Structure formats: C-alpha cells, structure tokens
Amino acid sequence: MAVGSMKQGRKPAPRPARPPKRSAVVAGQIRASIIVQRLRPGDALPIERDMIAAYGVSRATIREALRELEVQGLIQLRTGPKGGPVVAASGAREAIQSIRNFCYFEAATIQDIYELRTMIEVQATRSVVGHVDAATFAELAELIEISARSAGDAQGRRRQREAEFAFHTVLAAASPNPLLSLMVEVLAGLLVSATARDSADHRLHGAWSEENCGFHGRIVEAVRVGDGDRAAALMRDHMENAHRHLQLIYGNLTLEDIALSPRDRP
Amino acid sequence: MAVGSMKQGRKPAPRPARPPKRSAVVAGQIRASIIVQRLRPGDALPIERDMIAAYGVSRATIREALRELEVQGLIQLRTGPKGGPVVAASGAREAIQSIRNFCYFEAATIQDIYELRTMIEVQATRSVVGHVDAATFAELAELIEISARSAGDAQGRRRQREAEFAFHTVLAAASPNPLLSLMVEVLAGLLVSATARDSADHRLHGAWSEENCGFHGRIVEAVRVGDGDRAAALMRDHMENAHRHLQLIYGNLTLEDIALSPRDRP
DNA sequence: GCGTATTTGTACGTATGTATG
C-alpha cells in the first residue's frame, strides 16, 4: 500500500523489514474481526480471558494488542463487570494526535497549514448550508459571544481564543461529510496547540480577535439564510486574513518553533 | 482542545471522565521530552531500565507508554545492545491508519472522499511545479509504464491499479508542503484498501485504467514544462473522471461496504 | 565465525481499585 512514497533521496529509510510482533498480528486480527462483524460504537468485544484462549497467546500479548487498538481510538477499555473492551466512537482525537506528530517531524509551517486550511474551511462552510439545526446555531452564537466578551486576565483571553477555534469545529461538525469535519478539527487543533503559549497575549491577538468575531457573525448569517456562495466567500476572506496575521507574527517558523519559543516577539 | 465537536444529538458521549492512566501520563512526558529536546528521527531515547528509574513506575507501565508512542509512529523499539527506543521517521503510515479507522466509523462514502481528494490533488499538483527532480520524473514514467502495460492475470491487474495510486503519492511527495503530501497519501491509501478486492476485476476497471494513464502522462508533461495551471486543470478533470467512475460502480456505499461486499456488482 | 553481554519481547503470578448488580 503506497510504499514508494517519501523517497526524498536523503532518506535511506532504514527499514530492515522487521518481523511483525505477535501483539501486532493479534491486533490486526481483532481489528479485522471488528470490521467483518460490522461492530458499531458501544458493542462489546470478548474479555481478555477469552481472547487469551481464542488467540493462544499470553495476557501480556493480548494487552499489548488491545493497547494498540485503544491508542488508535478503535476500542476503549472499561473496568468492572460487564466491562472489557468495547468499540469506541470515531477516534477523531487519535487521528489528530497522529497528524500532529507527523507535522512535528516534517516541520510544517503556517504557510503549509493555511494552504490546506483555506481550501478545507471554505468547502466545509459551503457544505454545511442547509444542515445546521437550531441547537447548533445557538451553540455558534454562544461561542461568538464568548470570544466577543472582553476578558481581563490571561486565562480569559485564552478561553476567548479557544472559543474562536471551537467555532470552526462546531460549524464543520454540521457538515454531511465527516472527512471535512475531521480535517477542520485537525487543522484547528494544530493551530491551537502551536499558539497556546501566545494565545493569552493581548498585544498579539487583541485587534485581530475582533476581526474574527465579525467574520464569524457574518458567516453564520450567510449560512442561516442559505447563501452558500456568500458564506464560502466570507470564510475565504477570513482564512486569508488569519493567514496574513499569523504569517506576520511567526513568519516561516515551524509549528514546534512556535510552540516552544518564548512569546516576546515584536 | 476542541471538545465540543461531534455533538450530533443522538450521541450522549459516555465519558465519565475516567482518571488518565499512569501509562498515558508517562507517554505524555516522554513525548514532551522528545519535543523539548528537539530530538530528530534516529536519535536514541533512554532504555527501559533507566525510564523505570526516572519515572518511578513498573516495567509494564513503561512498556505500555512506549507501546502507545510506537503505535502513534513517534518511536520505534529495537532489541539488542545499543537498542532501545529511537525516534522514528514521519509516522505517515500511522496517521493513515488512524484516519482509516475514523472513516470506517463515520461511514465515509466515495462522494465524501472525492470532495476532499479533488481539492487536495489539484492543489498538490499546482504546488509541485518546479520541485520535481529528474529521479522523480523517471519514477513517475516507470509507474505510468507499469499501469499501461497489459497484464494477463489478476495479480498483474492488481499491481497495475497500485501503480496508478502510487503515481499520485510519488508526485505529491515532491510538494514542498508536507501536509499536502500526507493527505494525498492518506486518501489514495483509503481508496486502495477499500477497492483492493475489486482491483483485479477487468470488467470494472479495464477501460478506465487506460483513461487514467492518459491523464497521468499529460499531467507529467504539464508539470515538466512548468505549466501549473494546465497541470492543475488536468488533475481536476482526472479526479472528476475518477469520481464519476467509482460513483457509477459503488454508488453511495460506505468504504467498509465496498471493501467487504462481493465483487459481483453489475 | 562464535560466544557473550545487553536490551527488548513474552509469560505468569499477585495485589489492588473500581464499577456492576
């Protein structure tokens, strides 16, 4: 499956084809059994003792296999009677974590992220028109209100910035395309974690936050009246504005540089 | 970080906020130490024995933490002297696996995938212009040749189809934007694994494969002469063609349905 | 080429906390 990629010449790719571990093999079998049996979130899997018997391996191996699936977000382990492994929901958080790790090593920049984010947010905005219910509109209004409210201390400002990002994930969650929702959440999460350190700095984000609120309000209005083209155009302006702002602050630093370096940039 | 998403009403989200496990905490500490120390792929981490002392937990707990990081593609564990945990490269494969799991639960369809894939492949194509070296051109030519060569048996046809997808990942790997490369690989991998069962069926893909080869050749030519607009337009046509073809075969089935159902579709 | 030391991989036993009924 797509082995020939990432061949950048300087990477000899030290993959001596290590034999797969027992636990990895067992994990694959369990994964396959979930897919083939079409198990849905909440469905229970056999408990550890039965799996030990079924796969003929020790408890430690089974646990490693279950651990692998848990880390991937496929299952969740619960204690107590009637506990055991159950199929988990979505696994969005784990996908985000994986992509975040990838971005760390590949030295992704603000430019890289916004090249993707602009496309995806615009498309997501277009796709939600007609799919936003009243409860979601209320939630969006509340988030806009939080980010508009003036906050005195550092923690308040940080919560404002988080509400700004949450606006995007909540809006995109209404999209009928789960992949668009996921990507919006991934990219927003990436930016949140990278800029977390600076997010309370009023000198950096004060005036810009007000611009964002304006965009958010107008986007919601366009979505509410069903004007997909206008909503998409507004989101594009919003993204280009955000790109310019962050580019001005951080230049071509990588995400890790942004996350680690001190906040005393001009 | 973006907790409010995925609130689709019917999901009460049974998260009683279980206290985080020791191994998860330790994994986070190890992850943080990798980032803060700016370790690069290939750099070694302390061996298990030292970590047991450093974090004051048992070997099983350390192992679970290391396992978590290994599953996320952040580290790799090797046996023997001078072995131990080393920082791994990229973790693209693990990110793909995570997103694949997500798509399974969220019931993504061909339509959902191509809504994203069209945007991303077009943008990736535009971004590679001027960044493709001679070796990559040679590799692309070879992949086109493989997919053009007539293959008699089922395995040969399967390899043809894989070469068609590899074309996209190899081309995108030349992009200066690592996120675009990753997303191209993710989406192609998704389609490969979903359609693997049918990929040897000549009735389904015979004529279409020839069309794909034509597109691939013209895209490479446009990239070679530096015509980004033309390359992007060709890729858009290619994607819309592929979308139509797969939609015709599979309709609105989810990826898992495609992967599991028998191949005797009209 | 071969043994040996080092380090992970696998296995088993036991104690403890916690949720269910």
Next chain:
DNA sequence: TCATACATACGTACAAATACG
C-alpha cells in the same frame, strides 16, 4: 452493603534478537 468481575499495576523470570569483542 456486599460480593463479583474486570482492568490496572507491580514483580519476576525466561526467551529472542542483536552488537561487539
């Protein structure tokens, strides 16, 4: 409230793989 069933965590032991003399 109590008993039960399960995951979590610790300790120990041995097997397998690898680098190095």
